[in-house]
Amino acid sequence: MNIRLVSLPNPRQKSAASITACLILLCSLFILNAMIDETGLGTDLGRRYLAPGHGSILGTDWLGRDMFTRITKGLCMSFHIGIMSAIGSSLIAVIMGLAAAVFGKKVDAIVALLIDAFLSVPHIVLLILVSFTLGGGFKGIVIAVCVSHWSRLARIIRAEILQLKGSDYIMMSYRLGRSRRWIMAHHMLPHVSSQFLIGLILMFPHAILHAAGLSFLGFGMTPDRPCIGVLLSESMRHISTGYWWLALFPGAALVALVKIFDVIGENASRMLNPRTKQE
Amino acid sequence: MISRQTASIRKSAAFLGEKTFRLAMVMCLVCAMSFVLVQNSPVDPVRAYIGADANQIGTEQRTLIAERWGLDRPPAERFIRWAGQIVRGNLGTSMIFNEPVASVIGKRFIVSLGLMAAAWVLSGILGFALGIISGVWHRRAVSKIIDLYCFVLASAPVFWIAIILLVFFSVMLQWTPVSGSTPPGIPAGEITLAQRLHHMLLPCASLSVISIAGVALHTKKKTVEIMQSDYILYARARGESAFGIVLRHVLRNSLLPAISLHFSSLNEIFGGSVLVEQVFGYPGLGKATVDAGIRGDVPLLLGITIFTTIFIFFGNAAADYLYTVIDPRMRHMEKINEY
Numbered sequence: 165m166n167i168r169l170v171s172l173p174n175p176r177q178k179s180a181a182s183i184t185a186c187l188i189l190l191c192s193l194f195i196l197n198a199m200i201d202e203t204g205l206g207t208d209l210g211r212r213y214l215a216p217g218h219g220s221i222l223g224t225d226w227l228g229r230d231m232f233t234r235i236t237k238g239l240c241m242s243f244h245i246g247i248m249s250a251i252g253s254s255l256i257a258v259i260m261g262l263a264a265a266v267f268g269k270k271v272d273a274i275v276a277l278l279i280d281a282f283l284s285v286p287h288i289v290l291l292i293l294v295s296f297t298l299g300g301g302f303k304g305i306v307i308a309v310c311v312s313h314w315s316r317l318a319r320i321i322r323a324e325i326l327q328l329k330g331s332d333y334i335m336m337s338y339r340l341g342r343s344r345r346w347i348m349a350h351h352m353l354p355h356v357s358s359q360f361l362i363g364l365i366l367m368f369p370h371a372i373l374h375a376a377g378l379s380f381l382g383f384g385m386t387p388d389r390p391c392i393g394v395l396l397s398e399s400m401r402h403i404s405t406g407y408w409w410l411a412l413f414p415g416a417a418l419v420a421l422v423k424i425f426d427v428i429g430e431n432a433s434r435m436l437n438p439r440t441k442q443e
Numbered sequence: 444m445i446s447r448q449t450a451s452i453r454k455s456a457a458f459l460g461e462k463t464f465r466l467a468m469v470m471c472l473v474c475a476m477s478f479v480l481v482q483n484s485p486v487d488p489v490r491a492y493i494g495a496d497a498n499q500i501g502t503e504q505r506t507l508i509a510e511r512w513g514l515d516r517p518p519a520e521r522f523i524r525w526a527g528q529i530v531r532g533n534l535g536t537s538m539i540f541n542e543p544v545a546s547v548i549g550k551r552f553i554v555s556l557g558l559m560a561a562a563w564v565l566s567g568i569l570g571f572a573l574g575i576i577s578g579v580w581h582r583r584a585v586s587k588i589i590d591l592y593c594f595v596l597a598s599a600p601v602f603w604i605a606i607i608l609l610v611f612f613s614v615m616l617q618w619t620p621v622s623g624s625t626p627p628g629i630p631a632g633e634i635t636l637a638q639r640l641h642h643m644l645l646p647c648a649s650l651s652v653i654s655i656a657g658v659a660l661h662t663k664k665k666t667v668e669i670m671q672s673d674y675i676l677y678a679r680a681r682g683e684s685a686f687g688i689v690l691r692h693v694l695r696n697s698l699l700p701a702i703s704l705h706f707s708s709l710n711e712i713f714g715g716s717v718l719v720e721q722v723f724g725y726p727g728l729g730k731a732t733v734d735a736g737i738r739g740d741v742p743l744l745l746g747i748t749i750f751t752t753i754f755i756f757f758g759n760a761a762a763d764y765l766y767t768v769i770d771p772r773m774r775h776m777e778k779i780n781e782y
């Protein structure tokens with residue numbers, strides 16, 4: 165007879181475990197960031213072009229700055245940009261989606277047009293336009309990403325709410341004399357809240373990649389405050405001479421950070437989605 | 444009774460009409476928005492026009508230039524005058540290239556179009572094939588490998604991949620050129636197609652590597668869904684081979700949604716091409732966009748915004764069209780409605 169003493173984890177527990185693991189990884193990044201002091205950011209011309217492992221974990225650049233320090237600080241910077249712009253753009257998305265559904269046909273038509281317009285302008289062109297207007301910098305990048313990323317989530321939320329509007333319990337609530345605003349606050353917002361949360365987490369990878377791309381192209385961040393895009397664009401000047409580590413590690417670190425949020429988002433959506441949550 | 448053909452033509456015409464109207468609305472909005480954005484930028488147009496000699500000219504001359512350009516008028520009036528020129532097809536003159544914006548965009552777009560089309564077709568075919576393989580042989584080793592590829596590369600920054608490929612193939616192995624779209628120092632007439640393709644190889648590969656992952660992920664999800672359906676179970680019970688199932692059921696059901704999705708990914712492909720062109724110094728529209736943004740060439744930036752918006756809009760419209768018209772279920776619905 166074959167009796168299992170320890171039951172295998174169910175999908176829900178697995179999801180919870182991977183989310184926890186990701187959060188621990190994320191926390192360790194912050195702890196690492198707090199532990200490292202800023203000395204690695206200063207130039208040290210005696211330690212130029214050290215290959216990884218030779219007295220420095222990830223090597224040093226052409227000014228003797230420690231790449232490990234720069235990457236850690238850069239990741240935190242990218243994280244801040246990503247989190248702020250993801251929150252900003254998903255707030256815009258929810259406001260737009262709700263407004264379209266609640267304030268009648270005219271507002272809905274305007275919002276639909278806005279969504280169409282923002283989906284048609286290529287992200288990168290819009291990003292360049294906005295940061296051109298704002299003159300770059302941290303604020304410029306965050307606002308640019310906010311402005312260009314809300315449309316997809318807004319479309320999902322709008323569709324969801326339009327569908328919701330025809331449902332029996334909303335109609336009934338309306339017939340019972342509840343105002344539109346009351347229905348919005350008590351029936352619609354709770355319904356889209358999980359959509360919002362997942363949208364927010366899944367927006368993060370896009371936001372962080374586009375922010376890195378924008379700073380890579382030279383809009384925004386200055387070299388003294390390292391962010392991953394700047395590190396990579398600096399490395400461009402040195403790859404033809406064979407200093408491969410200047411390019412490899414910052415990008416790999418960025419992929420890891422993005423992947424962490426991908427995994428959190430996927431598992432969270434599996435746990436929050438009513439169709440798969442009971443598996 | 445209307446024949447099916449006329450009905451479908453009529454439907455397509457209605458779709459076309461609606462999209463054209465939509466495009467007009469979207470363009471008005473985009474023009475207005477980008478005008479406001481550029482208007483509020485800290486770049487002084489007179490200063491940007493004169494360039495390095497800005498300090499050598501007096502205030503009177505500045506006001507003269509401003510007056511000549513109509514910069515002293517209120518923004519609303521300027522917008523109407525600008526929009527009037529745009530409608531007539533005059534996009535103005537690019538400051539950094541010193542030639543009409545339309546001709547700059549035309550020349551640059553041809554270069555980018557080759558790159559984007561190659562990457563688009565390549566990633567579509569490869570991504571679809573990989574997705575089908577990994578979906579049909581779900582939970583096998585081959586599927587695990589494809590999954591790993593997608594997992595890592597679906598969210599990798601395209602410019603990083605481009606740099607890594609550049610380091611490996613151009614610097615270490617020296618198989619491919621380091622930058623540009625043509626070999627330097629050779630007149631345009633003598634460049635062979637092989638040389639052009641050689642220069643396009645790496646940019647195209649970097650664009651595709653990322654895009655493949657996205658297509659494969661989507662196709663796999665769809666394929667797994669199809670493989671678990673009742674009609675596949677029935678086909679298996681009838682004794683159809685795996686190859687027959689793929690050919691007759693999986694391909695047919697997953698191809699159109701994949702093509703449709705691929706059309707709507709033009710936005711990402713273009714975004715990727717901007718970054719990749721920057722890495723490889725590839726003189727396409729993407730590089731022109733970045734140069735226009737950094738050096739403050741407002742006419743070119745606005746022209747590119749308008750042009751690329753139309754381009755992406757067509758991609759999205761094609762995706763919508765495929766969803767509504769070519770889907771056999773939609774066609775069938777129509778037939779039912781006719782009875």
